[in-house]
Amino acid sequence: MRWTLACATMLAALITTSAGSSALAADAGEVNIYSYRQPYLIDPLLKEFSDETGIKTNVIFASKGLIERIQAEGRNSPADLVLTVDIGNLSQAVAAGITQPVKSEKIDASIPASYRGANDEWIGLTRRARVVYASKDRVAENSITYEELADPKWRGKICIRSGQHSYNVALVASMIAHLGPEKTEAWLRGVKANLARKPAGDDRLQVKGVYAGECDLAVGNTYYMGKMLTDEKHPEQKEWANSVKMLFPNTDGRGTHVNVSGAVLAKYAPNKDNAVKLIEFLASDTGQHMYAEVNHEYPTKEGVPWSKLVQSWGTFKADEISLNEIADLRKAASEMIDKVGFDDGPSS
Incomplete structure (x- = not known):
């Protein structure tokens, strides 16, 4: 896939942030997200994360092509992490060589090994x-x-x-x-x-x-x-x-x-520490509870209650x-x- 300057400029204009900004500035107070998950699900979680940490979130939403985009961007990619659904998409990102292991004691304590990549190169969130x-x-x-x-x-x-x-x-x-x-x-x-x-x-x-x-x-x-x-x-x-x-x-x-939705940490993440903090938040009690209530999915962290609707299914x-x-x-x-x-x- 070839990306021209004009195409990159156009796509950058589509970026949304929790603060309403359209920039992908790579400073210590930001994290850049490429998301296959829909805005109505992700936006409340990102707002809560920003309120708790002060870290601004910049998001590109798309239905396809984000993994290929990061490949094309190479070392210049602004992406810090990718949010996606299904083990297929997660393993595709790993196979494409665009990820790096997520090293976090908090995540290891929250998410069982069966819902993490073999080398923590992907993290299952729901x-x-x-x-x-x-x-x-x-x-x-x-x-x-x-x-x-x-x-x-x-x-x-x-x-x-x-x-x-x-x-x-x-x-x-x-x-x-x-x-x-x-x-x-x-x-x-x-x-x-x-x-x-x-x-x-x-x-x-x-x-x-x-x-x-x-x-x-x-x-x-x-x-x-x-x-x-x-x-x-x-x-x-x-x-x-x-x-x-x-x-x-x-x-x-x-x-x-059982399948999962999850996150991968981009190989050349310019805001790696903030990206890990975001994944830690999504794997926390607060993040897992919000996932459960908004999208009626099952948390991957043990002990987080299911939504009342999900509980009604038995x-x-x-x-x-x-x-x-x-x-x-x-x-x-x-x-x-x-x-x-x-x-x-x-x-x-």
Whole structure:
């Protein structure tokens, strides 16, 4: 990717800060953030951080391309850290060579090793479980396993987004870790045969498919239930959400697959100390509580209470497998998804 001076100038104009500034000055009182996470979630956290520390936050929000941008900027990159979702994006940043280890006793004490990179090159800040949304009217079962999604009794009754979406790649990687490649491929072919339609849309649209009677089961992340139930701008989504019950697969066995959102410290961070302070804040009781309340995600720090809405979904056992192992298996998972032609749909 080539970045011209004109392009850099234009992008700099898009930068927002907690103080309303549009500069990326690299002095001791600032920290520069590239964020894939949405402003409505991040802004309250950054304001609280600035109020507590006096450190000004400068943020670029984007839906894609930030890792590539930091690569192109090289040693001249103003980025101090990247906030992103999914172990896939976190491991991609590490593989791209744009990160450095985060050395902090506070973070090590707050975030379990299973939610940190092998060398602390990424830090998990929130958790989300990959669950099954089941029709309240048409599904009698109140428990399920991922393996059961391949049972022929669900033929034509499952909705899911693209197999190549990072959330599903991580799920398939977890299946490879537990079952091995041969059994996982057979399972994936079984799930494909049970699809009601070609994979498409986001997790919310899979729940809509259950509401509309197009399928009986949908696979999605827990926090989408929170988004739908609290989305005042789209009240129809509350109807979708209220038509389903949430099943936490394998909670009576190895546990439900869990993914994370998190942060990486940029390799050439000009404000490294302030960036580490920000990650420490996001991993603190205050930061974790705000994450839980705003986005209805599960904190990665033990002992921080879930939001009341999340508590209403009940408890579950999380799969304890390290996300570092999941990251290592993502390539094999992606190749397997293509091999079985998952995104071609059930009739292919």
